[in-house]
Amino acid sequence: MTRKQRRLVLIGVSLSVLGVAVALVLSALRDSIVFFNSPTDIVEKHVAPGTRIRLGGLVEDGSVRRGDNLRVSFKVTDGKTDIPVIYQGIVPDLFREGQGVVAEGIVEPGGTIKADTVLAKHDERYMPKEVVEALKKSGRWKEGNQDFAGDKK
């Protein structure tokens, strides 16, 4: 094999691996990313049923209902709009009414979110960044409120 051929083989193999990787990344980015939405976004953007989304906001006071087989239903609010969520499983330790929550799942035809993941705050001083953004957008954000202040000291 000549020097030129060797170089061609090297370049050819590298380009094909890179090409495959780019194709994989592009197709995965189209199919497997999940958009984050506040409750108001969901209503305003008319998110189609069957779409997978992440929903962030506060668990509305008095909305948590527990059913059989660890079924939980609750509403997520940003102060303007609220969206019902149903979930079956164990909710995180810091899942409470009036506290920040991020639910990930499928939008059902009626507008309910069927969540398969529910995330809450890590500790009493921390709030998911996405929730803070959602609250800021709806004008419900209070600077300096310890509960909402993220990790600022």
Place this chain on the structure above:
Amino acid sequence: MIPELGHYALVLALGLALIQSVAPVVGARRNDATLMQLANSTAVVQFIFVAISFAALTACYVRSDFSVATVYENSHSMMPLIYKFTSVWGNHEGSMLLWVLILAVFGAAVAAFGVNLPATLKALVLAVQSWIASAFYLFILFTSNPFLRLANPPFEGRDLNPILQDPGLAIHPPLLYLGYVGFSIAFSFAIAALIEGRIDAAWARWVRPWTLAAWMFLTAGIAMGSYWAYYTLGWGGFWFWDPVENASLMPWLAGTALLHSAVVMEKRNALKIWTILLAILAFSLSLIGTFLVRSGVLTSVHAFATDPTRGVFILAILLLFIGGGLTLFAWRAPMLKQGGLFAPISREGALVLNNLFLTTACATVFVGTLYPLALEALTGAKISVGGPFFNLTFVPLFVPLMFAMPFGPLLAWKRGDILGVAQRLTLAFAAAVVAICVTFAAMGVKSALAPLGVGLAFFVMAGAVVDICERSGLFRVPFKAALRRGFGLPRSAFGTATAHFGLGVTLLGIVFATTWGSERIVSLKPAQTVSISGYDLTFDGLVPRDGPNFRELAAKFTVREGGVPIGIMQPSKRSFPTRSMTTTEAALMTRGPSQLYLSLGDAEGDGSIAIRLYYKPLVMLTWLGAVIMALGGALSLSDRRLRVGAPKPAAKPAMQPAE
């Protein structure tokens, strides 16, 4: 007095680092031996000062000196002693101090053990090392001083974040930092070589042990972190493709590529420029990891402190070193003497393929981790890129890599014979086919891909065994001769085989635990029983208990296998009053390489409790494999040290397949 002493020692270390940043460079220019040797002493003394500083901070924690702000924020007088030690780095300020301590350790180690390095190279390496150190000392002193005092010392501390009150904190961050920071040496060597404009095979021989050591620690650190997340987070998963995990995976992938390309450079004097680039990239990715975790741009358990000024400072350090490193590379690399080309089918060719896949896989992780940040900055849209993305991109790239893995070590340098190697791998192929058939027969066709994954794992493991057998001539020459040859093999050959074997073991664990695990989420009343994969768990009742700084509600379960009691599992919920936080402590029962995993949900009014129960078959292999990989690294390292002590041309015949 003690905090001030620590603070002062850190300032002195900065002073020394500044001297060490300049003097050796001037010395190397003027060929002044005294100036160059100055770096040896400053590196060691710098280490001593940072160690004093770190010891001072540790003393503040152990003595619960709440007049120090970070101690007040992150400690509690009632905490067990081990957590008083570990909370030193369980917060932003202290963990940065640990970072520079490890940096100083590596710097001093180069000064002390790099006796056979050419004087100018060593001087430049230590100088570059000091540039990094100075930047981080400044960062700590200006934005993250751990010794800051409070005007009115409180009587009690705010406690360490309960999630971090775990023995894992004692091991995971130090190991991870040893890995991250260890790559700084490879970076310094690369920059020094670029400044000198000279690079040869010996360079690779000097860099390899440091890279190997960093890689070994990083491997163990990632595995430890994964196991910690597995038992703390309570969902039974061991890898979440969380940005912080990716931040440690990227330097690992680049570092693994660097290890392999350095072999080509050392043995064949090729791939020189590429190796330099990888050395810069591996440490750059470590810095990006530090930035991602420390700046708080990501929301994660690890972002225990966020502050915009720190983020901007770290970003500046990042731009300075990555941008500077790459610019220097672009400017100087064309002046370096190119290495030769080689046949595609050869050991070198296989190692290039390895590098190609590893770096591409690393790039996909990079895109998946940073794309959401970039998109948010550009369009404001918030997305999350999770497991599905990486399963579709990273996994398809790793499968061909692992398939090619057993071929590499069996190919000869210069010109290999792929058919001959395939023939010698017959046994490995046979092992894979048997494994696939057995798995299909035993597990059914629930998942078509998983048995192939098992086959691949066996192929990799058997391939590593075949490699050693071939090298020692086992089954071809008389047993005694083979044994003698086996003992005569360099330890690095065993290191390679061990590390490759370990990756196969990890794959086996991942495939089994994710495919054939079972899960039950139920609500139980006392005396009720739940069954999973042949085990019956009876809920005996709730037991309240008191810990040193928490209250705990444990649920007692008796585990039976075939009606015979085999043990008790006691998952619990702990509440920490100081931070009004609750944590869930999962209970684990290890059965061979498999595990039962039990974690608690909420207790309900009628005395029933929600539980999550998992059976995770072969899950321990996931981490055991990583430990085996790290051991392989250690074996290889023990070989290097001897060789590095007496540099001479590589013992080539011993490295080739024995025939």
